Each structure stands twice: as C-alpha cells, then as structure tokens.
Amino acid sequence: MKKILAMSFILLMGFAGGVKADEGMWLLPLIQKLNIGTMQEMGLKLTPEQIYSVNHSSLKDAVVIFGGGCTGELISDQGLILTNHHCGYDKIQELSTLEHNYLDDGFWAGSMEEEIPAPGLTVTFLKKMEDVTGEIMSAVTNDMTEEERGKAIQDKRKELIDAASKDNNYKVQVKDYFAGNQYFLIVYETYTDVRFVGAPPSSIGKFGFDTDNWMWPRHTGDFSMFRVYADAEGKPADYSVENVPYQPAYHLPISIKGYEKGDFAMTIGFPGSTERYLPSWGIEERMKSFNQTLITVRGVKQDIWADAMAQSDKIRLQYASKFSRSSNYWKNSIGMNRGLEALNVMDKKKAQESEFAQWVNANESRKAVYGEVLPMLEKGYTQRADVYKAYMYLRESFLNGTEIYLFSLVGKDLIETLESGDQEKIDKQIEEIRETAKDFYKNYDAATDQKVMVAMLNLYQQNIAKKYQPKLYDTVNGKYKGNTEKYAADVFKKTIFASPETFEAFLANPKSKILKKDMALNAANTLLDAFSKIREEMSSTKPLIDKGNRLFMAGMMEMHPEKVYYPDANFTMRLSYGTVGDYEPRDAVNYNYFTTLKGVMEKEDPDNFEFNVPSKLKALYKAGDYGRYAANDGLLHVNFTTNNDITGGNSGSPVINGNGELFGLAFDGNWEAMSGDIAFETELQKCINVDIRYVLFIIDKYAGATRLIDEMTIVE
Structure with a gap:
C-alpha cells in the first residue's frame, strides 16, 4: 500500500499542465513542482522563492490568519493589516457602544495612540510547512485496524510536534491532506496585541448586507484595518503600552495601476474547508x-x-x-x-464511482486493496x-x-x-x-x-x-x-x-x-x-467513512495518474491563480467584470438600511472627486471579479498581480457557483474582490486618514 501511495504522489507531481488554471487551492511549498510554469505563462513575474521561502522574506510573510477564521495581509512596515470589514465585524461590534457605534459610524484612529486594543484578537504568521508524509507513514502498517492506525499516527504526530516545538514558543501542527494520504508539519507564530485602526461605516463596509451577500454585481467596500504590536524585540507579547508596531519580514506593495480583462490574478490565504472528493x-x-x-x-x-x-x-x-x-x-x-x-453533481459522482468499480474489478491486486471501498462508504454514510x-x-x-x-x-x-x-x-x-x-x-x-x-x-x-x-x-x-x-x-x-x-x-x-x-x-x-x-x-461509523475516503482518494489518484490533484481546503495557507474576467450566469446575460461608484448610487434606498449611502460619499460622487484612484476611464471602480478558487477562510485574502503587488481584496463568491465547496464550476465560479483603489479612496478622500496612506508602499 505504501508503494502504491508513493507512486501516486510521484505521478501527481509530474503533470502540472492537466488542470485548468482557475481551479485548485495549491500548497505553496509545491508551487515550484506543480504550478510555476503555468503561472508564468499567464503573466506571473515572480519566482517560487519570492512567493514562499523559509530562509528569505517572501509573499507568505505578508499574509496572516486574522482572528480564528479569516485572512489578512500586511501593507506597511509598521504592522498595518488589511482584511475584510466582515472579518473585523465581530470585534468592531464588541468595541462599539450606543454612544460610539463604530458599525454605524465607522472609525479612524487619528494616531497610533488612538488605535483601540482588541482583546482576544490574534494575528498568526506561517513560519514554514514541511512534508512529513514519510515519517507519518513509517508508523503504520497495512494489517492495522483503523483504531490502531489512528493511534499510531497520533503518536507519531505528537513526536514530530514535540521535536519542532522544543525551545521555542511556536504553535506546531501536523495536518493531513488527501483524506489522510499526505501530511505536512506546519509552524506558526501568533501575536496577541492587535489594535483596531479603522473601518468605514457599515453603509460602505457591508453595503447591500444580506440581500447582496453572495451576489454579483456587488458594490461593497468590504475592508477594515488593524495593527499588530510586538515587544521591543519584535516578539509576541500581551497588550502593553510599551509594545511597538510590529515590523514584518515583508509587506505587500499596493498597485493603483488598475487591471484589464485577462490580467493575471493570484490569491494567498487560508481557505477553511472544501469537500471536492466526497462520494x-x-x-x-x-x-x-x-x-x-x-x-x-x-x-x-x-x-x-x-x-x-x-x-x-x-x-x-x-x-x-x-x-x-x-x-x-x-x-x-x-x-x-x-x-x-x-x-447534476450526484449523477456525475455516481458515474465516477461506477468507473472506479470497473477499474478495481479489472485487476485482482486492485480488488485486494480497493474492492471493499465503495460498499464501505455506502454502509458508513447510510448507517449514520x-x-x-x-x-x-x-x-x-x-x-x-x-x-x-x-x-x-x-x-x-x-x-x-x-x-x-x-x-x-x-x-x-x-x-x-x-x-x-x-x-x-x-x-x-x-x-x-x-x-x-x-x-x-x-x-x-x-x-x-x-x-x-x-x-x-x-x-x-x-x-x-x-x-x-x-x-x-x-x-x-x-x-x-x-x-x-x-x-x-x-x-x-x-x-x-x-x-x-x-x-x-x-x-x-x-x-x-x-x-x-x-x-x-x-x-461507530467513523472508521468505515475515514478508511473508505482515504482508500477512495488513493485509488482515484492511481486510476488517473495523468491528473494533477490538489488537496481539499483545511484552513492552511494556499495559493490560487486565475485571471480577471466577466461571466455569463444564464442565457443572454453577461456580467461585466467590474462595478463602479455609479452603481452604489443606483442601488441607494433611503428606506432600507441595507442600501443607505453616506452623504459624504454622495457628495464625492457628485463632484467626481476621486483623486488618483480613478481608473483610466475616469470612473471609480468598486468591485471586480476573477476566477480564483476560494472558499470561507479566504475572506480578506490579497489579490496579487503578476508583479507581486496588491490590487484587490477577496471577500465573496457568486451565487451561481455556491456548489463550489463540493464541485468547482469552471464556467461560473467567481471570486468577488474589492478594488484596492476604492479602499484607498475611502481611507483618503472619504475618511481623511492620510497618515495611513503615507505608511503604504504605493505603485502608480
């Protein structure tokens, strides 16, 4: 069995061109082997080392786990973090009162001294990922029961974690991929002094609220800003007035050059959960x-x-x-x-299972390994x-x-x-x-x-x-x-x-x-x-389901060695790549790939809190006062779509151009492709993003928080 799995992964590494560029949540340490050629053909100018490196600063050092379920990015050398408004929403609500309602009114700290401590909020940096599949698999044998196998893996996990945690304060995990066919050891560093810096009112940050949620066209300024603080040595420390802004190994430069249809787009973030290999x-x-x-x-x-x-x-x-x-x-x-x-995903899955059964039954050695996989899965799910x-x-x-x-x-x-x-x-x-x-x-x-x-x-x-x-x-x-x-x-x-x-x-x-x-x-x-x-x-049914899914995954990869498989999301750092573009949700309908401030005004409804528009935003629109944030067409772009592969947890992920510059902020998917966590739909799947120029326009022209703009590295 170990030989079969090892061969599957060798084959998996060898055929990077066999999957569409817009599908896949890729592990950064494997970009060199799997994706870099395709990405560079699409417009990426960076090397794999500039994206992920353990020994040198790279893009991965600017992307963080924000709180317990979102992504954020460092956009200055003073620890300034950008994420979604809806990611900061819980903390903004917690810090609000009826007298100081930051959800309704927004908030902008006038100085670092005015930034508000956010107790309980954390920011977590990835230090490294290391493939430990060999070490884990060395602890198991084919004749083990599922209970014995689970205990052996858990013991080996603990051994690896203890060794990696020795003499440091890092958080170490060993996570499984491909239903337990691959394992990575992951090292994190968590900072606990995080402070609220600024956010627009919900009438901008959640414009459209639940009505527009998961929908396109969208007109939402879904962003908020925080800052991470450290002790004098740059190490994690609980809140203290003595703490100083954290100086990251890398922060993202920000492009206000804009984009065109077909431009390369890359996201890096922490997608929470997908189940694309479910039977x-x-x-x-x-x-x-x-x-x-x-x-x-x-x-x-x-x-x-x-x-x-x-x-x-x-x-x-x-x-x-x-x-x-x-x-x-x-x-x-x-x-x-x-x-x-x-x-029609159910019928497609059943057809896949029928193909798998025929492949298994055509060979006695395969029957010995995989013959009971499908009955095992049917029994496990049916019984529970x-x-x-x-x-x-x-x-x-x-x-x-x-x-x-x-x-x-x-x-x-x-x-x-x-x-x-x-x-x-x-x-x-x-x-x-x-x-x-x-x-x-x-x-x-x-x-x-x-x-x-x-x-x-x-x-x-x-x-x-x-x-x-x-x-x-x-x-x-x-x-x-x-x-x-x-x-x-x-x-x-x-x-x-x-x-x-x-x-x-x-x-x-x-x-x-x-x-x-x-x-x-x-x-x-x-x-x-x-x-x-x-x-x-x-x-009681868990061993059947776990074993069935693990063997089904291994068998599928052995059956189709020409296909490149990516692991399901499990809230570990992933990269996706694609392009800016529009889509056709149904017959005779084409959705443009960007929206503008004009659309905000067209949606305004003073009698519906979901579509209220602040008076100052209306005045700026009427005056056409967009500063340097207007697009080449003279309009202020608000949101845009790409075909990047995202899911929950990716909220707040940076959208990065071919030069490694931030040009958007991912915040949602589209209604027509809500099946995406189970089945990726290549023609309809869209990632909805805030245009970084709209973010900067709100900070600068609407809020007057120019001190924050001055911190950033802006590429014009």
Missing part, C-alpha cells in the same frame, strides 16, 4: 442533513432575531454580528443545494443518516440556537467548586464567570431568546426521532403537556441566568443548591447528555 453518499448527507438543517433552523431563528432588531436599536447592535454570522452560511447552504442540483441529522439539529437548535442553555453551563463546574469549600478556588472561578457573563449579557436580549427557545423546541421535536430527544422533553411533555410557550416562560421566570441582575445577585451569594434546581442549567445538562450519546453513536 455520492457524502454529498447526499451534506445536502439533506447538513445544508437543509441550516436552512430550516437558522431561517426560523433569524426571522425572530430580525423582528427584534427592527424594533430596537439596542437589540440591532447586540445581534448585528450574530445575525451576520448565522445568515452567511444559511444563504450559502441554500445556494449550494440549488447549485449541486443544477449541475438518522443520527447525523439529530446531531445537526441539536447543534443548530440548542447549542447554536437557544443562547441561555449554552451560557447556563458556566454553572456546571461551579457546583463542584462550591461544594469543595475551597474559598480561594471559589473566588477565582466566580471572577472568571463574571468576565464571561459581562461579554454574554452585553449582546443578549432575554425576551428575544425566549421566543427562539419556543421555536427551537418545536422544530427539534417535529423533525427528530424520539430516541434522540433530550430528557428536557420529559418535562415539556409531562408537566407542561407539550406547551413549549408555557415551559419557556417558566424557564425565563425562574432561572438565575435570564438577566445580568439576577445572575449577579446569585454570584454575590452563590449556593450549589440554587444551581442544582435551576431550570435552564438542568435542561442544558440534558442537552449535553443527548449530544454525548449522539456523538458516541456517530463514532
């Missing part, structure tokens, strides 16, 4: 259990939130970030299901269908749905601490809980959550088999005779967690017996019990 049974599960659950449950929850937000400015600010996070992948799930059906749906519903309805249940679990461990009588430990835990509660109640409305609780209880009971229902339903259906409204009213009337006042009163005089009787905490405990049992049942 047909996995796709069915994704559509029916994962996507449909998000569509149903989040749709109901968001309607309740939207009603509350429309009635109160306070609630609107409290729930702005939550709603944005929830609705993003709710809409994505709708589009993905539609796209997978329209592209009901429990996986229950898992998704429980996660979405209660753990991500009804907020008070999850928060009440802060009292779970406190019971044991209170009964220990250790006053020092009690005091310490109470203070930690107070900090957690402060963050929770700042963005919480009990009346809204009570309505959500009723809706979630009803949805779960209606859609999930009784065997997977938490014991809280014994109370709902017994004492309350199935009246979820009456039950929820009682929970919020009696629980200590419903308001900051009642919870603080408890913390001032905490007693374990109060927690033991609390309705919210008791219900939450039954949710955890149910979740644990559901996950345990799901785990």
